[in-house]
Amino acid sequence: MFGERLGLEDFFILNGACPFSFCYECFLLYECGMALRRVCIVGSGPGGFYVAENVLQKFPSCRVEMMESLPVPFGLVRFGVAPDHPEVKAVSKVFSKLAQNDRFRFWGNVTLGADVSVKDLVRNGACDAVVLAYGASEDRLLGIRGEEVCLEEQAASQKKKKNNKKMDERSGSAQDISNSIVSARDFVAWYNGHPRPQSELDSLDAIFTARLTGSEKAVVVGNGNVALDCARMLLANSEYLGKYDCPPPVVDILGRSTIQEVAIVGRRGPIQSSFTNKELREMLDLAKSGAFALHVAPEELALNDASTAEKDADRPKKRQWDLWTQIGQQASSAAAGSKKRCTFRFLTSPTSYQDGRLSLQPCVLKGEPNRQRSVPTGSEPEIVSSSLVLRSIGYASKKLDADVPFDAERRIVPSDRGYVQDHVFVSGWLKRGPSGIIGTNKWDADETVQTMVEKAIQNSAYCPHRFDELLAPLEGQIFRWSDVDRILEWEALQGYKIRSLEAMRKVTGKSE
Numbered sequence: 329m330f331g332e333r334l335g336l337e338d339f340f341i342l343n344g345a346c347p348f349s350f351c352y353e354c355f356l357l358y359e360c361g362m363a364l365r366r367v368c369i370v371g372s373g374p375g376g377f378y379v380a381e382n383v384l385q386k387f388p389s390c391r392v393e394m395m396e397s398l399p400v401p402f403g404l405v406r407f408g409v410a411p412d413h414p415e416v417k418a419v420s421k422v423f424s425k426l427a428q429n430d431r432f433r434f435w436g437n438v439t440l441g442a443d444v445s446v447k448d449l450v451r452n453g454a455c456d457a458v459v460l461a462y463g464a465s466e467d468r469l470l471g472i473r474g475e476e477v478c479l480e481e482q483a484a485s486q487k488k489k490k491n492n493k494k495m496d497e498r499s500g501s502a503q504d505i506s507n508s509i510v511s512a513r514d515f516v517a518w519y520n521g522h523p524r525p526q527s528e529l530d531s532l533d534a535i536f537t538a539r540l541t542g543s544e545k546a547v548v549v550g551n552g553n554v555a556l557d558c559a560r561m562l563l564a565n566s567e568y569l570g571k572y573d574c575p576p577p578v579v580d581i582l583g584r585s586t587i588q589e590v591a592i593v594g595r596r597g598p599i600q601s602s603f604t605n606k607e608l609r610e611m612l613d614l615a616k617s618g619a620f621a622l623h624v625a626p627e628e629l630a631l632n633d634a635s636t637a638e639k640d641a642d643r644p645k646k647r648q649w650d651l652w653t654q655i656g657q658q659a660s661s662a663a664a665g666s667k668k669r670c671t672f673r674f675l676t677s678p679t680s681y682q683d684g685r686l687s688l689q690p691c692v693l694k695g696e697p698n699r700q701r702s703v704p705t706g707s708e709p710e711i712v713s714s715s716l717v718l719r720s721i722g723y724a725s726k727k728l729d730a731d732v733p734f735d736a737e738r739r740i741v742p743s744d745r746g747y748v749q750d751h752v753f754v755s756g757w758l759k760r761g762p763s764g765i766i767g768t769n770k771w772d773a774d775e776t777v778q779t780m781v782e783k784a785i786q787n788s789a790y791c792p793h794r795f796d797e798l799l800a801p802l803e804g805q806i807f808r809w810s811d812v813d814r815i816l817e818w819e820a821l822q823g824y825k826i827r828s829l830e831a832m833r834k835v836t837g838k839s840e
């Protein structure tokens with residue numbers, strides 16, 4: 329599809345740019361004939377908001393429509409970042425300020441793939457460009473025996489819901505998946521108040537009540553910061569949690585948990601882990617304050633020659649090694665008196681989970697520095713009894729639109745610096761995979777919008793009314809920014825998040 333060529337005068341009128349500040353970027357915009365008029369961003373996490381900020385700056389007359397499947401914005405800033413990291417969540421205030429721009433509109437509770445398609449947006453001329461920033465809403469699997477039970481049973485439970493059969497709230501879905509591994513993504517979403525109908529929240533509360541009171545030990549499989557977040561939440565008491573914005577039922581259930589020990593399991597060693605120094609230091613500080621003890625077996629902390637070479641060649645890893653040394657000494661410190669503890673288990677790989685028994689296979693690292701593989705030693709597996717095993721080995725994106733290419737291996741939408749195909753761009757985790765901190769999405773969005781400056785073209789089918797016409801049939805379900813403001817105000821007043829969809833509708837004055 330070719331864009332419409334504009335005259336230089338039209339360009340300045342449309343773009344609102346001053347002819348006297350005609351810079352290289354303006355020249356590119358003019359040369360490409362692409363003063364974008366309307367951009368639709370799918371997803372309201374950092375990947376989406378940083379693109380919005382950039383588009384509003386770089387295209388001074390362009391309108392930004394942000395579409396989000398949930399009624400409320402901010403993606404993983406709201407539903408991923410741990411509640412005890414309010415200083416990280418504060419970035420949502422910057423996004424809220426941006427949402428006040430006259431050229432920005434929010435369309436909450438509208439789902440790409442269910443309510444609209446890329447074809448609707450592009451071929452029908454609703455906008456000049458679509459930026460996909462819908463993140464990663466699935467997770468990677470361990471591929472071990474016992475995990476398939478979880479998937480089958482969860483699918484069955486979903487089917488039950490679809491058939492509108494009433495859940496047995498007393499034991500229902502809690503029993504359904506009582507033998508299965510739970511995804512850390514589900515646990516994180518639950519403690520962060522991810523919105524759902526009240527009936528589903530009741531089922532989840534029942535599941536986590538059963539899991540958290542079923543044994544004294546929980547296992548988190550995975551060696552990244554999400555595993556540390558989960559461990560902190562599992563070991564926290566209600567006094568600690570009550571300081572943050574966790575929904576009260578979550579504080580209550582976590583407060584009644586019988587979990588005394590969380591084992592964080594990784595098949596490789598400390599040097600190969602993805603923990604960042606900041607989050608590891610936080611664990612040490614909490615241990616020093618007596619919240620829980622930290623433990624790691626000396627033999628699992630020992631480095632082979634290749635791991636020593638990896639450590640010595642990497643400054644952050646070298647600094648992290650000091651932290652591991654301190655953690656190794658924790659057993660003899662004051663915090664060792666604490667009843668609760670977090671144990672790091674390295675060189676240990678889960679092989680099956682059945683009847684609440686997790687089988688852990690001892691491993692050894694083999695290979696050149698930075699290319700070491702974890703290989704089973706062949707010795708007897710260790711059996712750990714636990715009613716809660718969390719799988720925390722990474723989030724994954726999914727294909728949502730038949731007209732957009734998807735790399736099923738890497739679980740991303742493939743692009744050339746954010747350019748996917750005519751009128752379609754990508755940003756955030758969907759573009760580069762589920763890694764990096766919130767700030768990483770800013771650089772990533774800069775790149776995507778720079779590529780839009782170079783490659784985006786006007787949509788010859790564009791009609792200024794088409795976007796509103798497209799969403800008009802969904803009017804009754806849509807949450808606008810004024811609704812978001814009401815929800816955020818209510819939460820600021822109460823000090824905790826609203827999690828039921830019914831309550832969100834009530835607070836915003838929408839009918840059931």
Ligand SMILES: Cc1cc2nc3c(=O)[nH]c(=O)nc-3n(C[C@H](O)[C@H](O)[C@H](O)COP(=O)(O)OP(=O)(O)OC[C@H]3O[C@@H](n4cnc5c(N)ncnc54)[C@H](O)[C@@H]3O)c2cc1C
Pocket residue numbers: 370371372373374375376395396397398401402403404405408409410413416438439440441461462463464465516554557723728755756757758763764765766767769
């Ligand atoms: C548990 C966890 C904790 C983290 N903690 C930190 C931290 O402490 N500090 C830090 O810097 N980073 C942290 N991160 C990383 C950070 O959250 C991510 O880098 C960032 O959120 C990725 O942004 P994104 O916009 O690509 O995806 P997301 O934030 O996931 O946003 C995607 C949005 O798209 C929406 N969406 C999904 N499907 C559709 C659809 N079909 N239609 C419309 N909308 C859709 C989603 O609802 C969501 O709002 C954490 C990540 C996780 C998982």
